[in-house]
Amino acid sequence: MxxxxxxxxxxxxxxxxxxxxxxxxxxxxxxxxxxxxxxxxxxxxxxxxxxxxxxxxxxxxxxxxxxxxxxxxxxxxxxxxxxxxxxxxxxxxxxxxxxxxxxxxxxxxxxxxxxxxxxxxxxxxxxxxxxxxxxxxxxxxxxxxxxxxxxxxxxxxxxxxxxxxxxxxxxxxxxxxxxxxxxxxxxxxxxxxxxxxxxxxxxxxxxxxxxxxxxxxxxxxxxxxxxxxxxxxxxxxxxxxxxxxxxxxxxxxxxxxxxxxxxxxxxxxxxxxxxxxxxxxxxxxxxxxxxxxxxxxGYGAGVRSPGWYAHLFAAPDRPVERWLTAAAGLLRQEGLHVSSAHVIEAVRLAEALAALRDRPLAGLDEVTEATRAVLCDGADLPVELVRRRMVVGERLGSVPDDTPMVPLQRDLADRQRRLRLAPSADPRDLELDLRRDLDLARSHLLHRLTLLEVDWGTPAESRGKGTFRETWTLCWRPEFDVELIEASAWGTTVAGASAARAEAMAAEAGSLAEVTAVVERCLLADLGAALPAVMRILADRAALDGDVAHLMDALPALVRALRYGDVRGTGTGPLGTVVDGLVVRVCVGLVPASRGLDDDAARDLLGRIDRTHSALALLDDAAHTARWHTTLATLVDRDGLHGLLEGRLTRLLLDAGILPDVPDRMARAVSSGAAPVRAAAWVEGFLSEGGLVLVHDDVLLRLVDGWIAGLPAGAFTDVLPLLRRAFAEFAAAERRAIGDRVRHLSDPPSARPLDDPVDPVRAAPATETVLRILATGGDHA
Structure with a gap:
């Protein structure tokens, strides 16, 4: 025994x-x-x-x-x-x-x-x-x-x-x-x-x-x-x-x-x-x-330090010296100055601590204290690096190819080899350029696995710009094998299983927005086999759902899906028909949906309007954009519209260049006859996307400044939280520029700082370059 x-x-x-x-x-x-x-x-x-x-x-x-x-x-x-x-x-x-x-x-x-x-x-x-x-x-x-x-x-x-x-x-x-x-x-x-x-x-x-x-x-x-x-x-x-x-x-x-x-x-x-x-x-x-x-x-029979135990087993001869030497090498790789003398002194300290504590060999506690005191000069951050890399020492084992596996596991292993994506227990970032066939195939695989709830890769913020770039953080965990075994009920290949899973998710979705999210994920994963069934479910849900809030929630994901089709080469023809119908129904239903809203409901609708506006800008369809702008213009003139919405719609139409009387509208909104709280809501909505408009438009700035200066003390206290929230979202440079403009509003025109005069000779090369960029032909002289 x-x-x-x-x-x-x-x-x-x-x-x-x-x-x-x-x-x-x-x-x-x-x-x-x-x-x-x-x-x-x-x-x-x-x-x-x-x-x-x-x-x-x-x-x-x-x-x-x-x-x-x-x-x-x-x-x-x-x-x-x-x-x-x-x-x-x-x-x-x-x-x-x-x-x-x-x-x-x-x-x-x-x-x-x-x-x-x-x-x-x-x-x-x-x-x-x-x-x-x-x-x-x-x-x-x-x-x-x-x-x-x-x-x-x-x-x-x-x-x-x-x-x-x-x-x-x-x-x-x-x-x-x-x-x-x-x-x-x-x-x-x-x-x-x-x-x-x-x-x-x-x-x-x-x-x-x-x-x-x-x-x-x-x-x-x-x-x-x-x-x-x-x-x-x-x-x-x-x-x-x-x-x-x-x-x-x-x-x-x-x-x-x-x-x-x-x-x-x-x-x-x-x-x-x-x-x-x-x-x-x-x-x-x-x-x-x-x-x-x-x-x-959480492992019941786990040990405190697998890496340390692995080291003791692999290096029974002089384990303390070998450990501290490896720790010094790790710290040098991170740019820290650690010499051989440091290692010698660290060994002496660890052995002295072991002798004082009557231990037969310096243990992990002693070598860690020696590492902190000598190799890391008392700093905790390098010690944490040693703990993570060496004490735990993340390492992923491997099994032979003839190990029994369910077909889904074997299909994934084959694709990992083909795509040169070896699983690793150490997290690493993977940058993908979707214009390359290899990276596009990798993206499809990772998106299919997320549909199967095998989160080997998690999306991260891309360092580059453009829809052709993706960044993933890859980290393989042992429990993924269990999840693959569970997912094998959906199919024997990653593509087949994820397609079946997507169809089931669409059928079980509780809202239209959830169905559109499944559509987007299908396009990201290139699941052409699942799209017809998912699109039928989407069309049925969209036809029966009359809630304009649900329609607006669904639209951004569908528009993103259409854009992904441009980059990934995925067919999205049926999706365009659904988007066309949704845009028309949103424009028809938005006006009645904006009546009689309290503050919370108005803020929720404002978020949906912003997301829909951004989605239609991304879609870049002239007919849909014109219909949307007409709807906003109709809505902004309705009596009883909440001040937050009226201010935001005024700003959107101003940015689109189709609302010429904005100063008059702001003057009415912040006039003495308007309730201070409603006026503050109007200003908050108008400035919700940034304050550059106040930097470049003295008329609007004077209106806001005059309204704030003329508020009674009690009313100013009431509207201050709203104004603080609006201005807090501005960038620091915008706030400084607005403050500088306000400081000189009362100055006579001759006393105001003038912009630097333009030197035509020096400006000529830049002017020529801009004209070449904007040119469509003909003489630009």
């Missing part, structure tokens, strides 16, 4: 030496027995840890709103392995030596069904106290928590079961279980095997735990599940003996060792395991990351 703690470099080295001395003819490793069929893949050179066994229920995923769908349709569990995991070393030893290797935990088919608490048949048990929503904690009953922290008044028996290493650490005089385990196991190199002592300690602790499940403080379903797992381990061991194996090595969590060795009748174990509910499961290997091995990711 070899009782280990998951993911420990010292445990892994000690286990490897122990197996080489013991020379077993069979190795049983804690894990789901369904993985026996694919364990041989661990010997493939292309299998590079960190990797994980993935068990999943391959049923049809439930559609949104399907309350009757079984929760198992989207359930999955992971069993992660790193290079420094003892279980991984046990598997690799067995495969290298030609020794039989089997997994000996409760089958994944049973573990995917949650345990049932006593007295409530058919209801899932509550999660264990330290578990998270992720199913990746399956099989990690020996997970340890923080030492010395009370667990809500737990008894000694409860605390032992929840935190066995914490009790051992306190008995040894440590306040930190992690530090104690590192000192006695992970930092050891050579010496006698630690496994007999670990087994003896766990046996003593288990003797102190009460036999009654209710005394553990854990949900009764969890206590029963732990008993089932240990019964499965004993049954697998009996089967190995029956198969004729003589020297059997059992590698499991240290907490389970006494239970596996216990003299429990086979009939009792059979009774414990009889009739357990099962889920139909499939098993495969998937890449994993160091970040997902860390405790901070």
């Amino acid at each position: 070899f009782g280990i703690r998951h993911h420990g470099p010292g445990s892994a080295r000690a286990l490897r030496r122990a197996l080489e001395e013991f020379k077993p003819d069979a190795v049983l490793v804690e894990g789901p027995p369904e993985a026996d069929a694919i364990v041989d893949l661990a010997a493939d050179p292309d299998m590079v840890p960190p990797v994980a066994l993935l068990a999943y229920a391959p049923g049809e995923p439930p559609l949104p709103g399907d309350e009757a769908a079984s929760w198992t349709d989207r359930r999955a569990a992971f069993w992660p392995f790193a290079e420094f995991s003892p279980e991984w070393q046990a598997v690799r030893y067995a495969l290298e030596e030609g020794v039989a290797v089997r997994f000996c935990d409760l089958p994944a088919a049973n573990q995917l069904i949650p345990p049932v608490p006593d007295g409530a048949p058919g209801e899932p048990a509550p999660e264990r106290p330290e578990a998270t929503e992720d199913a990746e904690n399956a099989g990690d009953a020996e997970n340890t928590g923080d030492v010395g922290e009370g667990r809500g008044g737990a008894t000694a028996e409860e605390d032992i079961r929840l935190d066995p290493l914490g009790w051992l650490a306190r008995a040894a005089g440590y306040e930190d279980a992690e530090r104690w385990w590192d000192d006695v196991v992970e930092h050891r190199d050579g010496g006698p095997s630690p496994f007999p002592a670990i087994a003896e300690a766990m046996a003593e602790l288990r003797d102190r735990v009460a036999e009654r499940p209710s005394a553990t403080g854990l949900p009764s379903g969890y206590a029963a599940r732990e008993e089932q797992r240990e019964a499965a381990m004993r049954r697998t061991l009996r089967r190995a003996v029956k198969d004729g194996f003589d020297r059997i090595a059992v590698v499991c969590g240290a907490w389970h060792v006494p239970a596996v060795l216990a003299k429990v009748p086979a009939a009792r174990d059979d009774q414990t395991l009889r009739g357990l509910p099962k889920a139909k499961v499939s098993m495969t290997w998937v890449p994993w990351t160091h970040g997902r091995l860390a405790e901070r990711s």
Whole structure:
């Protein structure tokens, strides 16, 4: 029996030496027995840890709103392995030596069904106290928590079961279980095997735990599940003996060792395991990351520092010197001055701290303090860089090509190779130029994956200008494999699955704007197969929806979709017909929709008007633009229009050059007969797109200035918040220019600062250039 703690470099080295001395003819490793069929893949050179066994229920995923769908349709569990995991070393030893290797935990088919608490048949048990929503904690009953922290008044028996290493650490005089385990196991190199002592300690602790499940403080379903797992381990061991194996090595969590060795009748174990509910499961290997091995990711059996543990396993000789040298190299890459003398002093400091603290080897705490004090001159930011790049050390494993995959996974892997988009656990930015075929294909793939909710790429703000540029941030996470398995219900290829998913999203959309968003995403993803069905749904919804607000919300996305068709080469003919109908209906319905609005409703409608105005400018259709301007001109002259809307429409028509009497309109709006609050709303709407109009038009500026100066004290206090909100949106340069203009409004014309005189000779080259740009032919002299 070899009782280990998951993911420990010292445990892994000690286990490897122990197996080489013991020379077993069979190795049983804690894990789901369904993985026996694919364990041989661990010997493939292309299998590079960190990797994980993935068990999943391959049923049809439930559609949104399907309350009757079984929760198992989207359930999955992971069993992660790193290079420094003892279980991984046990598997690799067995495969290298030609020794039989089997997994000996409760089958994944049973573990995917949650345990049932006593007295409530058919209801899932509550999660264990330290578990998270992720199913990746399956099989990690020996997970340890923080030492010395009370667990809500737990008894000694409860605390032992929840935190066995914490009790051992306190008995040894440590306040930190992690530090104690590192000192006695992970930092050891050579010496006698630690496994007999670990087994003896766990046996003593288990003797102190009460036999009654209710005394553990854990949900009764969890206590029963732990008993089932240990019964499965004993049954697998009996089967190995029956198969004729003589020297059997059992590698499991240290907490389970006494239970596996216990003299429990086979009939009792059979009774414990009889009739357990099962889920139909499939098993495969998937890449994993160091970040997902860390405790901070929520992984129940995670470690604080996967990168540090990987370093201890890979560099048992002078690990402190090698670590600090690597840290110095990392800091130099970031432009920080770190010399060899810094490294020497940092090593000395780390070793001195370890000696003062009576540790056999400088641990992560000591090397981190030495890094901060010597290499980083006390600065925290470089230390955080070292922590992120080295202590966690994000690394993505890989699996062989012949690993079992669903067709959708294999199709994605093939496209990643073709498009030269290798997945990586480190976030990186990808700039795409959609005029290039390769980048356009990459964009299509990333947009299709977002439709499948596989967010490998997230859109970022593009550094360049123009609709032909896209920027994505790529970061691969292990759970994407589960999401791909779930998405395989929609199809066997990325294109087919995303098209089917888009059709379902359009059919389930709750509003017209949601349907138009699906249309836009289809065009971005080049899903020509889905567009006819989605367009039919869009046309039906648009014909039946009479709410002008819904129509205005839908229009911008459709116009953007038309523009994308120009850049991406995607056919958008049917979309133009829908846009034509929407524009006409918006223009007809806007006037009645603007009656009797309060402040909030007027502000909402103002936002929709602005978005529609921008969309029609982007569409650049003369007939639609003329119809829109006519509608705005009709609306701005209606009695009872809210001041915010009237001011904004006046500004839009002024910018379009079709409203000549703007000074007169502003004079009426801010006259003494107008209510101050309505006048302030009018000014806010008029200036909502910037204040340059006041910089260049003295008449309008004088009207605003005279109105503000003439407000009574009480009215000024009332309108001040509105004015502050309007002017706060101006750029700093605009505010300075307006202030300068106001400062000189009362000056006589002769006293005002004149603009610099224009020198015709110096201006001639610029004038000629502008004329050439604007020319359409003929003589420009």
